[in-house]
Amino acid sequence: MHTESLSGQGVFPARNTEPRPEHPPEVPLAIHDLTVAYQRKPVLWDIELNIPEGKLVGIVGPNGAGKSTLLKACLDLVPRTSGWAHIYGVPYRKARHRVAYVPQRESVDWDFPVNALDVVAMGSYRRLGWFRRVNAAETKRAMEALDQVGIAHLAHRQISQLSGGQQQRVFLARALMQDADLYLMDEPFAAVDAATEQAIVDLLRRLSGEGKTCLVVHHDLATVTSYFDWIVLINMRVVAAGPTAETFTRDNLQKTYGGKLSLLEKAAEALRSTPR
Amino acid sequence: MWTSFDTWIVIVGMLCAVACALPGCFLVLRKMSMMGDAISHAVLPGLAIAFLVTGTRASVPMFLGAALAGLLTALFTQWIMRFGNVDRGAAMGIVFTTLFAIGLLLIRRAADHVDLDPGCVLYGAIELTPLDTVALGRFDIPRAALVNGGVLLANLIVLTLFYKEFKLSSFDPDLADTLGYSSQFLHYLLMTLVAVTTVAAFESVGSIIVIAMLVVPPATALLLTHRLLPMLLIASGAAILAAVAGHLGALVVPGWFGFESTTSSGMIALASGLIFLLAWLFSPDQGIVMRRFRAAPVPIDPLSNTNTDTA
Numbered sequence: 001m002h003t004e005s006l007s008g009q010g011v012f013p014a015r016n017t018e019p020r021p022e023h024p025p026e027v028p029l030a031i032h033d034l035t036v037a038y039q040r041k042p043v044l045w046d047i048e049l050n051i052p053e054g055k056l057v058g059i060v061g062p063n064g065a066g067k068s069t070l071l072k073a074c075l076d077l078v079p080r081t082s083g084w085a086h087i088y089g090v091p092y093r094k095a096r097h098r099v100a101y102v103p104q105r106e107s108v109d110w111d112f113p114v115n116a117l118d119v120v121a122m123g124s125y126r127r128l129g130w131f132r133r134v135n136a137a138e139t140k141r142a143m144e145a146l147d148q149v150g151i152a153h154l155a156h157r158q159i160s161q162l163s164g165g166q167q168q169r170v171f172l173a174r175a176l177m178q179d180a181d182l183y184l185m186d187e188p189f190a191a192v193d194a195a196t197e198q199a200i201v202d203l204l205r206r207l208s209g210e211g212k213t214c215l216v217v218h219h220d221l222a223t224v225t226s227y228f229d230w231i232v233l234i235n236m237r238v239v240a241a242g243p244t245a246e247t248f249t250r251d252n253l254q255k256t257y258g259g260k261l262s263l264l265e266k267a268a269e270a271l272r273s274t275p276r
Numbered sequence: 277m278w279t280s281f282d283t284w285i286v287i288v289g290m291l292c293a294v295a296c297a298l299p300g301c302f303l304v305l306r307k308m309s310m311m312g313d314a315i316s317h318a319v320l321p322g323l324a325i326a327f328l329v330t331g332t333r334a335s336v337p338m339f340l341g342a343a344l345a346g347l348l349t350a351l352f353t354q355w356i357m358r359f360g361n362v363d364r365g366a367a368m369g370i371v372f373t374t375l376f377a378i379g380l381l382l383i384r385r386a387a388d389h390v391d392l393d394p395g396c397v398l399y400g401a402i403e404l405t406p407l408d409t410v411a412l413g414r415f416d417i418p419r420a421a422l423v424n425g426g427v428l429l430a431n432l433i434v435l436t437l438f439y440k441e442f443k444l445s446s447f448d449p450d451l452a453d454t455l456g457y458s459s460q461f462l463h464y465l466l467m468t469l470v471a472v473t474t475v476a477a478f479e480s481v482g483s484i485i486v487i488a489m490l491v492v493p494p495a496t497a498l499l500l501t502h503r504l505l506p507m508l509l510i511a512s513g514a515a516i517l518a519a520v521a522g523h524l525g526a527l528v529v530p531g532w533f534g535f536e537s538t539t540s541s542g543m544i545a546l547a548s549g550l551i552f553l554l555a556w557l558f559s560p561d562q563g564i565v566m567r568r569f570r571a572a573p574v575p576i577d578p579l580s581n582t583n584t585d586t587a
Contacts (some may be wrong), residue, residue, distance in 0.1 A: 013516060020554075039361070075454045093456075101454045112447045122444050126455040131437055158502035185480050 026088065028053050028182045028213040029074060036073050043069045045237050047083065051215060051230075056229035058206045058244070062257050065235040067217040068104065071184045075101055076220070082208050087182060096126060100180035104187050108235035110160045116153040116170045120145050123177025138177075144205040145173040150199055165196030172203060183207060183214045190219065201227060224248055282523065284406040287419045289485070289519035289544050292477045295428035296489035297515040298435055299469045300391050301508050302495040305446045308364055309468070311350065312490035314372035316474045316483040319347040320379025326380065339475060346471025349375060350464065363544065402481040420480030427476040433470055435508075443504055481541055488545035489515055492552050499555040499562050514555075518548035 007057040027050050034047035035158045044066040051057055056073040072078045076092050087095035100123070123145070124138040134142075146152045149169040153192060159170065168188055175183055188200050204214050204227070218224060224231060224244065231247050233239040240252040296312070303309050322345025323338055330337040349371050405420035412422070435442065441462055445452035449459035470490070477486045480558040497510035522544025530538045556564045 027585065072450075075450075077450055077453055096456050099454070101451065103448070103450055108307075108448045113498065113502050113507050114443070114447060115503065118443075119447070120506075122448070122451060125444055125457065127441060128440070130441065130457075133440060160502075169335070268535065269567075 011197070014190065026053055027051065027086075029085065029087055029215065030089070031074070031083070031085045033075060034070075034085060035081040035083055036069055036078055037081045038069075038078075042081075044073065047234075047238055049232065049238055049241060051213060051232075053213055054208060054211045055213060055230040056204055056228050057215045057230045057232060058224055059215060059232045059234060060221065060224060061234040061239075065256075067234060068186050071101070071186055071215070072235065073180065073218065074184065075099070089196055089205065098181045100175035100183050102175045102177035102185040102188055105164065105168055105171065105190065107186075110162075110167060112159065115156050115158050116146060116162065116166075116173075117142055119159060119170050120155075120173045120177055123174040126178065137190070142173070142177060144177040146170075148176060149173045149203065163193070165192040168196060169199065170191050174198065176203075181212055183212060183216075185214065185216045187219060189216075189223075221253070225248075235249050280528070281406045284418050284421065285402055285540055286520055286523045288405050288418060288424060288481060289523060289540065290516045291421060291424035291428050292481050292485060293489045293493070293515035293519045293544065293548075294512045295424055295431055295473050296477060296486055297493040297511040298428075298431050298508060299466060299473055300490035301494040301497065301504075301511050302442055302446055302466055302488060303470065306466075308368075309495075310365065310368055310490045311353075312474055313487045314353070314368040314471055315346040315349050315467075315471050316478055316486050318372040318375035318379075319343075319345045319471075319475055319478075321345055321375050321382055322348075322379075324379050325383035331476060333496040335479075339479070342475040342479075343468075343471050345375065346475060347464070347467060350467035350471070354463075386488075400414075402485070405480055423476050423480055427473050431473060434465070434469060438462065438465065484545050485541050487520070490547050492545075492548040493518065496552045496555045499552075514548065514551050518551055519544050521551075522547035530565065 029049070029051040031047050031049040034044060034049075035042060036044040044074060047070065059070065061067050069078060073080055074087070074092060085092065087099055092099065117139070120142040121134045124134060124141065128138065143152060143155060143179065144190050146155050146169075149172050151162075151166055151173075154166060159167060162170065172185075172188065175185070189197055192200070204216065207214055208229070216228070218227070223246055228244050230242065231244050232241040233247065233252050235256050239256045242246045300309075300312065303311050319342035322341035322343070325345075326337045326341025329341075349368075352371040352375075353364065353367045355364065356370055357364055360367065360370075362370075402420075404417045408419045409416040410419050410422060411417075441452070441457050442456060444455070445459040445462040449463075452459045452462065473482070474486050474490075477483075477489075493511040493514035494507065496514045497507040500510050501507050523540045525547055526538050526540040526543035529543075530536060555563070557563050558567055
């Protein structure tokens with residue numbers, strides 16, 4: 001089934017030839033031996049991760065650490081050089097209905113001629129399938145989703161006339177429309193106002209209270225301990241992953257954010273120690 | 277003097293203009309407005325090779341050759357963007373100049389004795405379209421009207437069927453992919469529409485109209501609306517207006533200066549530019565004149581993060 005493993009084909013030396021470790025099917029996200037490279041430069045290296053169910057998980061690391069790429073690799077948006085990511089035990093293409101993705105706000109053109117309600121309704125497109133139009137029932141759900149993020153009154157406003165925080169709420173409402181079990185969010189807290197930040201936190205806690213799993217790329221170290229149950233510290237590799245209280249330590253942060261030079265040395269060392 | 281000739285010229289112009297404006301809306305929204313320009317130049321080697329292979333100037337092989345070259349332009353542009361690490365504009369520039377040059381060389385080397393005139397390709401001959409008719413029942417319909425009408429119909433069908441999908445993949449291609457709508461498939465479907473439209477239109481009316489109509493009416497519509505469906509409708513309206521005003525202008529305006537009538541193709545393109553200018557000046561909420569008259573400033577600064585809407 002798993003043909004993604006291309007590690008034997010040159011760019012990167014083959015590793016991890018032992019059989020796949022078993023993982024229980026209820027794990028929302030299981031990643032094994034994941035390596036991603038852009039233009040032959042590795043961005044993620046040998047990621048091994050199991051995200052527990054129902055947790056609010058923060059992904060923390062410096063710029064360029066591969067945080068966004070990790071989400072995209074799980075969603076088949078970037079090609080994997082090796083390894084796999086399974087969602088509830090199956091590849092992403094078989095689990096689309098269980099995942100919602102909130103991309104970075106800057107990833108789209110906010111001058112696009114649509115209003116907030118149009119964007120939120122896009123969250124229903126997978127349910128609708130090819131050719132079928134957004135119907136009254138889905139429009140109603142979209143209004144409810146906008147209400148849940150507190151901007152139902154802005155439903156008919158063109159998206160360029162929304163503030164940054166309101167735009168982020170539109171994206172969250174769109175994800176709510178997907179009615180998923182696993183939410184992958186890329187920097188939802190980036191450049192939003194305090195009220196929106198609190199609204200997002202409340203929403204994340206509510207989702208996690210309903211047994212949903214949220215994986216959130218986060219950049220503000222000051223709020224990590226108060227927002228997340230579980231964290232993944234990442235800098236090209238997974239430095240540490242586990243419950244926030246045990247994992248968010250000075251030592252681990254040093255390893256994650258340490259100087260670039262020491263990082264390169266570690267990568268070189270890892271290459272040398274790789275069995276050919 | 278208005279004759280049935282003029283009526284047909286305007287009809288052909290309108291059909292072609294709307295056929296271009298519809299896929300053009302999505303090109304403009306995807307920030308690839310010049311794709312039509314690129315494709316319309318890059319089809320030249322397709323025409324030349326089709327001629328060299330079949331030895332005739334028959335429409336069907338020419339059309340297929342040109343449409344294929346148009347699609348290859350889109351494909352090569354994508355590759356060069358990905359592997360050459362350059363932006364889309366530069367990639368298009370590389371591809372269409374190279375293909376255009378190959379086309380010129382092929383025509384010079386192998387088909388010089390044949391009337392495959394690059395100049396004719398650029399400026400077209402919309403004035404001559406009523407001469408080339410096809411009998412349809414009791415009526416003689418200009419072939420160009422049938423071709424452009426057919427393309428318009430095809431574009432309407434595809435854009436209606438895939439409206440939701442094009443909207444999604446133009447706004448957020450990553451979301452389209454995660455929801456199971458291949459943004460790549462939709463990209464090449466749109467490129468196919470653009471290639472076929474471009475080739476069909478310029479074969480009859482010249483590429484200057486095509487390039488203008490793919491970009492200018494959609495850009496005009498964007499000044500006048502903030503919704504996608506109205507944008508498509510307004511762009512179509514602006515395209516129709518440009519065709520009518522352009523042909524009228526070609527007949528009348530030169531007379532004011534003591535000249536004979538001028539080329540309708542150029543005038544239609546010019547008219548679309550003037551319509552854009554009017555929209556830019558007088559758009560109710562974005563026009564620079566209207567903005568000056570408005571008392572209250574725009575309610576929300578989109579760059580501001582001081583949001584008080586927490587209700």
